[in-house]
Amino acid sequence: MIQFNLLPAVKLEFVRARRNKRLTLLGAGTVSAVSLLILVLLFVSVQFQAKHSSDLTKDIKTQSKKLKETEDISSILTIQNQLNSLSTLHASKPEAARVFDYLKQVTPAGVTIANVEVDFEASTIKIKGSAPTISAVNTYVDTLKFTTYKVADDDSKQGNAFSEVVLGTIGTNGTDGTIGYDLSFKFESTIFSNVSAVALTVPNQVTTRSQLDKPNALFDSQGAQ
16 A cells, blocks of 8 residues: 655644643643642641641640649659669579578588578678688688689679689687688679579689698588589
8 A cells, every 4th residue: 555645744743842842741741740749748747747846835835834733743753753763672692592502502411500691782691610720721712712603594693603602710619629810802793683693613623832632522412513
C-alpha cells in the first residue's frame, strides 16, 4: 500500500509544536499539583505540631498547679527519691552472711575463733581465738595470704581474696595450754557482692615462713577446696 503525505512541512511542524505544548502544560500542571499537595501537607503538619505543643503546655501548667496545691509535696518527693534509690542501695549492700562460710573454709581444723569483727566500709576483718600449736596459727596466716576468689561466669574478676594479713599478739593460754592469737587482714570487697556468686579456692600447698609445706593437712575435709 502506498501512502502520500498531503500535509505540507509547515503544517507538520505546527502539529508537532502544539503536541509538545500540551505535553509541557500537562507536565507543569502535574508538578504544580504535587507541589501544592506537599505544601498543604506541610501546613497541616505544622498546625498539628503547634496544637500538640500548645496542649502539652496547658497540661504541664495544669499538672504543675495540682502539684503546687498538693499538701506536703516536698515530703512526698523526698520519699519517692528514697524509694528510687533503694535498688541501688540494695545492690551495694554486702552479703554479710558469707563471712561464716568463708571462715569455715580457711580456718584449719583445731583452730577456734572466739571473736570476729568485720568492717565492710574499711574492708577489714579482725579475729581472736586459740589454736593447739603455733604452727597451726602460722598455717592460718599463710592460708589467708594464698586464698583466691573467682566470680562465677566472669574470669576477669578473680585474684587474692585477702591481703595485708597481720598476726598480732600470740601467747600461751594459762588455763588449757592452747595458743591464743589475734589476726587482722583486709578482704576484697567483691567477695561480699550480693549480685554475684563467688567461690573461694583454698591452696593445697603453700610455702610459708613457718616452713609448712602442706597446711591443708590441718584442715578438715569440709573446710578445704
